[in-house]
Amino acid sequence: MELFFEQTLNGLQAGFTLLMISSGLTLIFGMMGVLNLAHGSLFMIGAFVGADVLARTGSFEIALLAGVIGATIAGILMETVMIRWLYHRDHLDQVLATFGLVLMANQGVQMLWGSQPRTISRPGWLEGALPVLPGLQYPIYRIAIMVGGLLTMVILWLLIERTRVGMWIKAGQTHRELLGALGVNVTILFTGVFAIGAALAGFAGVVAAPYLTVESGMGDNFLILSFVVIVIGGIGSLKGAVAGSLVIGLVGAWGQTYLPRLLTNFTDPSAAAAIGSSVASASIYLVMAAVLIFRPEGLFGGARG
Amino acid sequence: MHRILAGKARIWIALLASLTLVLAACGGDGEGPAEDTTTAPTDESETTSDVGREPVTVGMITTLSGNAAYLGEDTQKGFELALEMAGAAEDINLLVDDDAQDPEQGQTVADRMIEREGAQIMTGIVFSNVAASVVPTIVERDMLYISSNAGPSVFAGEQCDENYFVASWQNDNPAEAVGQWVKDQGYETVVGAAPNYQAGLDSVNGFRRTFGELQNEFYTELGATDFAQTIAQIREESPDAVYFFYPGGMGIAFVQQYVEAGLAEEIPVFGPTFSFDETLVDAIGEPAVGLQNGSFWAPDLDNPTNVAFVEAYRETYGMTPTNYAAQGYDTARLILSALEAVDWNVEDTAALREAVRAADFESVRGDFSFAPNQHPIQDWYILEVVEGEEEGDFTNRILEKVLDDHVDAFVDECPLSDE
DSSP states (O other): OHHHHHHHHHHHHHHHHHHHHHHHHHHHHHHHOOOOTTHHHHHHHHHHHHHHHHHHHOOHHHHHHHHHHHHHHHHHHHHHHTGGGGTTSOHHHHHHHHHHHHHHHHHHHHHHHOSSOBOOOOOGGGOSEEEEETTEEEEHHHHHHHHHHHHHHHHHHHHHHHSHHHHHHHHHHHOHHHHHHTTOOHHHHHHHHHHHHHHHHHHHHHHHGGGSOBOTTTTHHHHHHHHHHHHHHOTTOHHHHHHHHHHHHHHHHHHHHHHHHHHTTTSOHHHHHHHHHHHHHHHHHHHHHHHHHHOTTOTTOSSOO | OHHHHHHHHHHHHHHHHHHHHHHHHHIIIIIHHHHTTTTOOOOGGGOOOOTTOOOEEEEEEEOOSSTTHHHHHHHHHHHHHHHHHTTOTTTEEEEEEEOTTOHHHHHHHHHIIIIISOOOEEEOOOOHHHHHHHHHHHHTTTOEEEESSOOOGGGTTTTOOTTEEESSOOTTHHHHHHHHHHHHTTOOOEEEEEESSHHHHHHHHHHHHHHOOOSEEEEEOTTOOOOHHHHHHHHHHOOSEEEEOOOTHHHHHHHHHHHHTTOTTTSOEEEEGGGSOHHHHHHHOGGGTTOEEEESOOTTOOSHHHHHHHHHHHHHHSSOOOHHHHHHHHHHHHHHHHHHHTTTOOSOHHHHHHHHHHTOSOBTTBSOEEOTTSOEEEEEEEEEEEEOSSTTOEEEEEEEEEEEEEOOTTGGGOGGGGO
């Protein structure tokens, strides 16, 4: 029971980290129709800038701010220099071009910061663990990630649902030309949405870094998971991103724990551990396949949220 | 009109920017190491070479990019330092190139070095999956491959080859040393944790060989660095000790999170030295102090060869050598000793093979010789991570010798052993 509770917390925490990346990706994809493979690179750039600034200043808070700003600048550059020219091209062109960006970003950070893995350590006031159940200490920092992820999502939701800019963003997803005709500068609006997505990715990059190694290519795995989230949740839907991220986080955490145990009934423990781990890694893709079969538009696709 | 021009200008800027980046990326990748390798400074007076001797070309395929780049860089540094210290930098034409941890890329580099650049002896591969693919194509050309790192079990047993030597260790050895130590310390229940791929499974198997059965095993996706789920399960099992194999960045993350979860004081962790090399313990920092790991070598191993090596390495590169640097250094010295023995005549492969097998060189490990399957017979130690002389610097120190003249478990399956 304790184990189940701890794994549920772990799953939620993993889900919230993923949510910060996938929410930006789904906004951009939903609004501009661009498959941006380089979104994971923005996550990586945020982490690298954060690690660099942390090493110089020793302050996690400044590093977090710098990571967000760094990723935002990189995102704006990416949009104005390259992505902007791809809005009217087909998805294959977009994939090829943004894949090129991924390769450049991976090499670029190596040229700038070298190939040694770097780390970001937690701020002192978030170190240690809290007793969440008798006999179960849970790291404060992981709780902070969940709180941070939740707050960011509330802010993002308020921005989209309660402000004029949010109205434009929603309108831009479905009635782009009309929006332009009404006098809204769609070009700037798109750059702005891209910048919001990049900022979220950069934020996630620094916040998640204490549990990761800051290294070239660190965003690639998160990018793949983010696409799975979007497929499960429905393209362009913020609600979908929330649901998809939490589903993936929880399925991953529970699968890693209980699938190997289930398999010990059929084979020897050593093989069960290895096979169970592989099956658990694959289980999120099984969930995605199931969603595609029974609800191809995603859990919250169609009706935008 | 104005707009259109601005638009075009921007396209050109974009193109230029991407071109610059791509070119720079290519430059960073291939050329650097391949070119500047023979230029190690040599003093004419120090050189032992006879006038007019043809240099021998050694091909080093190693990993110089990605998150494991420092493994290859250190191997190369150690190798070059050995040549320089022996005054042989001009006698060896060293080709170095990156395999990017990719078997196919390794294959391409090997073919190019052998067919076009005239490599006569090959070495350097870091990762077992690359070695498994590349080594057979080298040794079947009747050419020597001398491993400076990877020692996969397949090539130690039935598929051993007379042209294949391992100057480092067989992959299972470090785990066997740790297993012996953990057993000697009186721990009864142990769980294992490793990435879910061949070397991870091999490592846990090696531990099991000397320790006995494990209480449970946990495998994680290769490259994943969030260990919350594994740690939750370790807490649930509450064993006496944990054995883990997480090389590179994974090792940093595991130890940090293990400490954070409050388990470090309750359940001690043990692992092979690959999770504790000098680069990694510096990155882990304070939490690493006191952790024990198994290795064939340590910077403080007390023999004249090692003292000279560590001192020269610190002086040349400004850092404490890792085990990879020590392996590169020893590999170069082994090759030099063999070349001396055959009077630098590499045409006669059989004679060169005999000379390598003799292993007539001073190793940084002290005693070193080859078992019949041409893998090392050597001592294994338990090291402990301690604070270095400078603030924020961490290093490994020898605690105790656990295995004496240890031979790998596959030697009897090797046909060479029957001769």
